[in-house]
Amino acid sequence: MTAPIIEARELAIGWSRDAVLVEHASFDVHAGEIFGILGRSACGKSTLMRAMIGLEAPLDGDLTIAGMRMRSLEGERPVFGVMFQQGALFGSMTVGDNIALPLERWTDLPAAAIRAMVRAKLRLVGLEGAEEQLPATLSGGMRKRAAIARALALEPSLLFLDEPSSGLDPVTSAELDRLVATLAHGLGLTVVMVTHELGSINAIVDRCILLDRDTRSILASGTPRELRDSAHPRVQHFFNRVPEAA
């Protein structure tokens, strides 16, 4: 196994000390793997990801990315790309301008080179010809593909995806999973993915942690197969889609 690119030790996250979502969270994400953060709604999956990308300060513990302690990245060239749940494309800009934005900010490439890179990124995610379209004219799946293209604009080695399948039909969701897996393996990306979609977990996740909102902790960690085979009743509830009261 490769060296960890992300190391979390005794991490506590939440809105305040009185509203902790996850505590004592320790895990590693290794270079080149697709790592899943799983759990039921409101268990703190997205908040954990927000802490990992510097949008929320952890309440406690240590979090390092590529050996550097995590902090706000405002004003610095980002070392990772992020795709938010609804894509978060800038509605007033075309898809092409959305992807060009980080390139214009952080490189001194001429406009023609930036446009060429934008076209290449769009081809990479299967959105050729969408350069001049406004995000509002795209379908949910296309919007997420465009958001992935923007997240990859600066060639990061680490990609964060927040609920990539949410709001998508099963076929589109599976196509997006395949795209993520193809990009991860083809570009050598490390992918951290927040999800509760069993289809995505089984299809592309290499290793994962399962968060539990009742104990506010990591309930289980390992490969999806190891978690599916776990004897822990709550893990079973999650993977077998059984209501806990049943």
Added chain:
Amino acid sequence: MATWQITRRDGLLELAGELRIADAGAIWNTLDRLTADPGPRLDLDLGQIAAIDGAIMALVVDVRRALAARGAHSEIVAAPSNIQPIVHLYRGDEPTPIVARPIHERAIARFGATVETALQGFRRLATFAGELVASVAMIVRRPAVAGWRAIPSLVTRAGTDGIPIVLLLDFLVGFVTAYQATRLLRIYGANIYIADMIGVSMTRELAPLMTAVIISGRSGAAFAAELGTMKVSDEIDALRTMGFAPTPYLVIPRIITLAIVAPVLTLLGDVIGVFGGLVVAVTSLDLTSHAYIAELRGILVPSDVWTGLVKSVAFGIAIAVIGCRHGLATRGDATGVGRGTTATVVSCLFAIVIIDTMFTVLFRGFGL
């Protein structure tokens, strides 16, 4: 004729008959009246109910919750087997966990919450002011961090697109103000002073104020809605993850835009407002346009115009800061955006009047 009946007997509230959503209003009022003084325990007897739908079951469950909040214990009793499933579905058979707190504790908690909210608001405002100062320093060091490219389109939207409404409203303000004065001016034979009155009042006060009100409604609200929507759709977070600082990238260009646009629109307002007075002078006071303009040139001094323009710059900056601040503070969903937009307009109007007062006193202090 009612198909239902609710009666109270000591510690028991008896519900009978068919309780349906069509009678929900009357049933609600009856339950409210009969549980006004619940005592320590008031059980709900469903033994005589022939049928009850989900809407009324919801009311019954809420009565239990309200009773518990007032410190009265309450159970649903004698539910016949045919309605037990709906009782269970609406959780009418679960204990009500809410425990009444003494009134004084609630009052103290409310007071504490109010103070805490006020302090949080003040802290957020101070943080935003600090961020603005830090952003200016950041821009001085690295000009590329500001969203300069957005300024031309912002000027078009906030300025050029707003010209027609500014011209129309400032014309009407000048016209109406002059029209109101005509009767008095005629009585005293002081028709020519219409030019003095309109000239000074439009340039020093009315045009800056009216233009600022229009900018608040158009641009202040638009900034709040735009940034608020970006906030709730994660676009602001996306900017952060791409290494952009939102304040220099989004807020500073908007402040610069309104600092440019407000005085320009005010100057146009000055001219058109004075023209509104001219129309009244010619049509209602038998003055010639020559006489009106000659009087205007005699009475207006440069400070009349530039004090108004200085005020308008302050108005513009305040409107942009308030709009952006409310936009970036938006939480939740579309409701939060609406709330932020409303708060922006109200805060802007308040700020405009305060700033106007301060400048008026200040200018008078300097003999301007």
